[in-house]
Amino acid sequence: MIILIVVFLGLALACISVMRHFFIQLTAIKLLFDCSILLLVSARGLESPDSSAQAVGWILGSIECLAFFIILSCGAKRFNGTSNLYLENLDD
Amino acid sequence: MRGAFGLGFIVFLTNVFVNLILVFNGAPLLGIFCLLQTILVFSVGVIWLIRQDDFSLHFHKTSTLIPLVIFLVGYYLILDNLGIKFYAIKENVEELGNLMLSRYQVALWFGAVLGMLGFVLAGGVMRRSQK
Numbered sequence: 001m002i003i004l005i006v007v008f009l010g011l012a013l014a015c016i017s018v019m020r021h022f023f024i025q026l027t028a029i030k031l032l033f034d035c036s037i038l039l040l041v042s043a044r045g046l047e048s049p050d051s052s053a054q055a056v057g058w059i060l061g062s063i064e065c066l067a068f069f070i071i072l073s074c075g076a077k078r079f080n081g082t083s084n085l086y087l088e089n090l091d092d
Numbered sequence: 093m094r095g096a097f098g099l100g101f102i103v104f105l106t107n108v109f110v111n112l113i114l115v116f117n118g119a120p121l122l123g124i125f126c127l128l129q130t131i132l133v134f135s136v137g138v139i140w141l142i143r144q145d146d147f148s149l150h151f152h153k154t155s156t157l158i159p160l161v162i163f164l165v166g167y168y169l170i171l172d173n174l175g176i177k178f179y180a181i182k183e184n185v186e187e188l189g190n191l192m193l194s195r196y197q198v199a200l201w202f203g204a205v206l207g208m209l210g211f212v213l214a215g216g217v218m219r220r221s222q223k
Contacts, residue, residue, distance in 0.1 A: 026133060
């Protein structure tokens with residue numbers, strides 16, 4: 001199962017770094033966050049406490065919620081009225 | 093299905109699968125919380141994609157895939173050598189709440205201040221753009 005999550009992590013990182021499309025990058029960032037949460041919560045050694053990992057997972061999920069609110073707001077503002085989907089040369 | 097939407101939909105399905113793993117592995121609240129966010133982000137993204145009407149794929153620096161693969165292989169080997177494995181979760185909301193209020197209280201306050209700062213900054217940007 002760990003290798004499956006690492007593959008999903010790789011898919012997300014590849015989409016973020018290689019693709020230049022805001023929609024794909026947006027969903028890929030979400031996948032990256034969720035894979036990180038799943039790894040934090042589920043993948044651990046036997047000695048590690050369970051509740052601490054879950055608390056960090058919830059904190060990361062809440063930060064993710066705030067981050068996506070800001071990213072979606074910035075995206076709506078930045079790409080509004082333009083036909084250019086690139087993250088640079090938006091003023092052209 | 094055209095390029096950008098197809099790839100985005102595949103990433104979305106993968107994301108839903110990851111969220112369902114969380115739900116059925118013993119953390120239903122955290123999984124549903126993430127699943128709702130996933131649906132929201134994908135819906136907003138699709139609305140934005142339809143409005144922009146650009147479904148073509150734009151590639152950028154495909155050579156970054158090589159260090160990425162090396163990084164992921166190294167990451168997996170580190171997890172494997174540390175003996176970290178996949179375990180079922182036992183979600184205990186009461187214990188989680190007590191732990192977060194006792195141990196992570198400073199972090200929660202810090203997060204609240206950061207959140208407020210984000211809203212103040214966003215408000216400042218919106219006000220400046222109206223001039």
